[in-house]
Amino acid sequence: MTNENALSVQTERNEKAVIVCPVGRVDGSNVGVLESAIRELLDAGQKTLIFDFEELNYISSAGLRVLLVTARRTQAEGGKALFCGLAEHIAHVFEISGFTNILTICQSRSEALAAL
Amino acid sequence: MTTSPVRLLVVDDEEDLELLIRQKFRRRIRKGEFDFVFAHNGQEALEKLAENPDIHLVLSDINMPVMDGLALLSKLEDTNPDVQAVIVSAYGDMENIRTAMNRGAFDFVTKPINFDDLEITIEKTLNHIRALETAQEARDRLVVLKRELDVAQQVQMSALPKEIPSSETHDVQALMIPALEVGGDFYDFFPLSDELIGLVIADVSGKGIPAALFTLMTRTLLKGTARDSPSPADCLSRVNDLLAEDNETCIFITLFYGVFDLRDGVFRYSNGGHNPPRLVRSDSRIEEIPPTENLVLGIAPGHEYRNGEVRLAPGDALFLYTDGITEAQNTNDEEFGEERLDTKLASLGQVSARDIVTTVVDEVRAFAGDAPQSDDITCIAMRFAAPLSSSTVDGT
Numbered sequence: 224m225t226n227e228n229a230l231s232v233q234t235e236r237n238e239k240a241v242i243v244c245p246v247g248r249v250d251g252s253n254v255g256v257l258e259s260a261i262r263e264l265l266d267a268g269q270k271t272l273i274f275d276f277e278e279l280n281y282i283s284s285a286g287l288r289v290l291l292v293t294a295r296r297t298q299a300e301g302g303k304a305l306f307c308g309l310a311e312h313i314a315h316v317f318e319i320s321g322f323t324n325i326l327t328i329c330q331s332r333s334e335a336l337a338a339l
Numbered sequence: 340m341t342t343s344p345v346r347l348l349v350v351d352d353e354e355d356l357e358l359l360i361r362q363k364f365r366r367r368i369r370k371g372e373f374d375f376v377f378a379h380n381g382q383e384a385l386e387k388l389a390e391n392p393d394i395h396l397v398l399s400d401i402n403m404p405v406m407d408g409l410a411l412l413s414k415l416e417d418t419n420p421d422v423q424a425v426i427v428s429a430y431g432d433m434e435n436i437r438t439a440m441n442r443g444a445f446d447f448v449t450k451p452i453n454f455d456d457l458e459i460t461i462e463k464t465l466n467h468i469r470a471l472e473t474a475q476e477a478r479d480r481l482v483v484l485k486r487e488l489d490v491a492q493q494v495q496m497s498a499l500p501k502e503i504p505s506s507e508t509h510d511v512q513a514l515m516i517p518a519l520e521v522g523g524d525f526y527d528f529f530p531l532s533d534e535l536i537g538l539v540i541a542d543v544s545g546k547g548i549p550a551a552l553f554t555l556m557t558r559t560l561l562k563g564t565a566r567d568s569p570s571p572a573d574c575l576s577r578v579n580d581l582l583a584e585d586n587e588t589c590i591f592i593t594l595f596y597g598v599f600d601l602r603d604g605v606f607r608y609s610n611g612g613h614n615p616p617r618l619v620r621s622d623s624r625i626e627e628i629p630p631t632e633n634l635v636l637g638i639a640p641g642h643e644y645r646n647g648e649v650r651l652a653p654g655d656a657l658f659l660y661t662d663g664i665t666e667a668q669n670t671n672d673e674e675f676g677e678e679r680l681d682t683k684l685a686s687l688g689q690v691s692a693r694d695i696v697t698t699v700v701d702e703v704r705a706f707a708g709d710a711p712q713s714d715d716i717t718c719i720a721m722r723f724a725a726p727l728s729s730s731t732v733d734g735t
Contacts, residue, residue: 284542
């Protein structure tokens with residue numbers, strides 16, 4: 224059972240980074256969609272990613288794992304992963320899990336771009 | 340791939356077909372690709388099939404004495420369902436051909452036989468047979484995997500603590516409903532001494548076998564560490580270091596571990612990125628166990644975990660849970676949420692730990708209704724009845 228319809232991943236190219244916007248919900252059944260979209264970008268040589276979670280309704284722990292792997296890989300390749308646009312309940316998940324301390328969280332997309 | 344020849348059965352009452360077949364396919368017979376077995380009527384064909392269980396393709400005429408080709412097809416459906424038949428019939432004999440197809444023939448060729456066409460038909464039928472065999476093997480493997488998953492589930496469930504009888508001082512009860520055969524949640528409770536009880540609840544990222552392996556590993560590490568150090572933070576720091584070593588997959592676990600002191604009601608705990616448990620006061624006030632602002636386990640070696648402390652009075656209860664409770668969805672995609680949880684906990688009054696967990700889980704399931712369960716649901720409740728007095732210690 225996959226729930227691929229519940230998630231689409233849109234990307235926008237900026238001169239400084241690629242902005243990744245997951246739309247919908249990321250859970251165990253469709254996390255592969257997000258994972259392969261990210262892998263495609265990184266395999267193509269993209270080093271810096273900004274995740275804009277404006278349109279993200281829900282992310283499960285399986286999705287958080289993919290974000291960790293991405294942060295680790297971009298760092299290892301001399302790039303960076305930033306996260307912005309977190310709705311209140313998603314920010315809450317990041318806080319409880321302690322991810323706010325290990326991932327770079329920005330208020331907005333412009334703040335994320337300025338941080339690069 | 341098999342190196343032995345593919346054995347085919349040819350059924351025809353005309354003796355010269357045998358010669359013709361041997362002649363036309365002589366190269367493939369010599370190369371060891373094909374091996375033909377011959378029968379002269381349906382009855383004989385069934386006997387040959389019984390003698391040669393490796394035959395999966397039958398090439399059969401329709402008009403034959405004793406048992407004709409159509410009767411043979413009917414028999415094959417029952418006795419040899421894995422055998423595919425190609426019918427040989429006179430050109431224009433559409434009625435018989437239709438009957439043969441309806442009785443399960445895979446294909447047909449017409450007389451006089453065009454041997455190039457026959458060879459293509461045989462190859463096509465053999466490919467079909469191989470595809471069926473591959474599908475069957477895949478199904479068999481799935482059955483084996485399913486059986487192994489069932490065993491894995493038994494191993495996982497048997498690793499959970501058995502019920503402990505309630506005592507004058509306290510009672511503990513846990514409830515877990517995995518979403519898949521093997522889950523990514525676990526709980527544990529164990530006495531560390533006559534006075535101290537350890538309580539654990541945890542949730543691994545993801546589900547299935549990888550998550551199950553990670554939970555078993557974490558549970559074992561924590562239980563081992565818990566005996567060496569009375570400080571929950573110390574235990575989490577050590578377990579985290581061990582889990583984080585070479586963890587390239589970034590599988591992580593949120594884990595809450597606390598030690599309850601039956602003498603004075605003090606609960607010392609450390610929270611590795613897990614949903615904060617609830618303290619249900621005897622007057623039904625609900626308090627969130629204050630966070631220790633710590634990270635999930637498994638991804639940052641060297642992370643220093645901190646202790647927190649709350650004190651329970653007799654009549655107070657602790658409720659530990661995983662996000663399978665608060666994130667349970669109903670058919671309108673609404674989440675159960677912390678508010679509903681707290682409201683339910685506040686409405687319970689002085690009930691046993693068993694009543695706390697069953698009532699909350701029943702409430703969650705009633706809320707979810709027909710919506711599928713997407714995550715493991717796990718919770719533990721512990722009610723503190725009375726402090727351990729020296730006489731109680733003497734009495735045990």
